[in-house]
Amino acid sequence: MAKELPKSLDQVETKTVECDLLIVGGGNAGCFAAYEAKQVNPDLNVVIMEKANIKRSGACAAGMDALNTYIPTWDGKTPEDLVRWSREQVGGGPIREDLALSNAQELNQCVEELEEWGLPIIYDEDEEHPHYRGSWDISIHGEQLKPIMAEKAMDSAEVYNRIVATALIMDGERCAGAMGFGVRDGKFYVFKAKATIVSTGGACGIYKSYTSDGTASHHQTWMCPFNVGTGYAMGLRKGAEFTSMEQRWVAARTKDYCGPVDTVSVGYKAKMMNAKGEYFLNERYAHLGGDKAPRYIRANAPMEEWREGRGPTYVDSTHLDEEQCKNMLTDYLNERPSFVLYLAANGIDPTEQPVEVYGSDPYIVGGHTGSGYWVDMERMTTVPGLFAAGETAGGNPNKFVGGCAAEGKLATRGAIKFIEANGDVNIDESQVEAEKARVFKPLFRGKDFDGLTPEEIKERLQRLMDEYAGGTSQFYRCNEEQLDYALKHIKLLQEQSGEYITASDLHELMHAHEVFDRIDVAEIVCHHLKGRKETRWSGWQTRSDYPERDDENFNCFVETRKNPETGEIEVFTRPYERIVD
């Protein structure tokens, strides 16, 4: 709807909302955080600040075909077993086993709640237990997953849709809420809260997608392209500590389309195959587990085939019969329906022709790998009053839907304890005025201003990260000199974006802030990649100048903290503590 844009800052209305608990981002973790708040204390005033519409926002917008973590307790499996598996997925560590175990103890209940709320879970013929497609992942018809979660969240909290979060509010060292603007109404929003949970999802679009050049699609990405790392960026600007940002999520995805591959490879036992017809995981990676090798190995292996001249690479689906194929396509319709359209548009019948795969662009997603805020057992970050859950909380990979839901609940419990112990907040209003001016500045540059669009800056950042910080074009490899080059140019991007970025409407103003956030996240990703001077997870993290794993020095977490006053980024390590035998 076309609305009259404000012409100057004094025409921008400020709306202040006070609450007990603020949840920034109403996705998987955020919805469960809100639901839990209502269960623990129905009198609590809970607000969700959501960039899109909570009914179809973020990574789950299109749906889901599986829940990747549900513990088959009837088979004698325990939360400790899940932690052991998760540790294997990252090559034996480091992993925050304390966090992983507490998530694992909570997640079955979340899955069972989703089923009670109306999510169809697929059962085996005996009807007793859900159908497992792998060791821990159950099949669902999850086209409605997001609306189902959103309905519970709307019953539990007041939801403000279409609010772009831009900054945290501080009461001294304590987080006291968040600010942002309405992308539809053009108002400036101030949410004052006694505790804040940031559950904004991860960061897509830090790196270039290989299909973004020369196609009519800039967003042919596996991760939701509207998740841009805002949750990380808001906290790092206030000096929060981050962990494992170098452990980027890269995955083998369907080529050109960047759709999920486990759906067919795990779900329907389709083996990865190279141009020569070799099932290369079993032939070349048998010592690392073959088809069951950890995810980073399965992600990197097809790209190694390409690099060594044995591409294209496929998942061989030709063993499927017609009914199995239809079931497989139904799974895709539940998660990424347009992949079925992609196959139709290329005349591909997977029973006759294998499905091509290629490496994705790298994502920063703490629900999949370990990237995110360093949090304590209450899921509080190093900024008091600021909690993180789902993709934003780090150190604990392989959460997926169940684990992110569990962590939303755990963060809420922590936040409620914090509220009880610390009470009200007091806010210095000068930070509100300063942020309001910063937020709207790109809109008021004037018609004659010789500036830059958010799109231009985003493309420059994505190309920089792709070529110098281990993107797809470089087969995920980088070295010290490339990273220094990237950091030098990130500084220039920060300066020039602040000085020259313009927005012609509120939608573009949202893009402007998304670009600021992506640049700031990219900066710490480079520092993390520089900090880990070894190669621990080829593909996820490959240092061409340090090609070997170095357990003596790096079986630990790499951490960063940005000094909010000087902008300097401190890089340090934390030890890995093995808790589960």
Added chain:
Amino acid sequence: MPPKVDWEKCDGCKGKDEPLCEQICPGNLMTLNENNKAFCRPYRHCWDCMSCTKVCPVGAIETRIPFQIGYHGAKLIPMMGTDTITWTCQDIHGNVTRFRYKNRTDED
């Protein structure tokens, strides 16, 4: 690739403050033009999640794969029921497949 909107069918969800596609798009991409017809504003920013296609009450929106990635003439049309979804898919050779399944176990 932006969703292709059939402007013969699109009525801008007249009577609503915002059309349903504008309400639902996770990228804030759908809006109305001066003739109250829906369109996707930044040409390249669609994620192909099909939320707009599913929610359109008059079936005016079709998700397309960009030609650089897929050939012309394929279609995937969802029909939403109260607790089921039906998809009709047509490939570039004209083969049609239908998929129908429950997407909700309650009927609220």
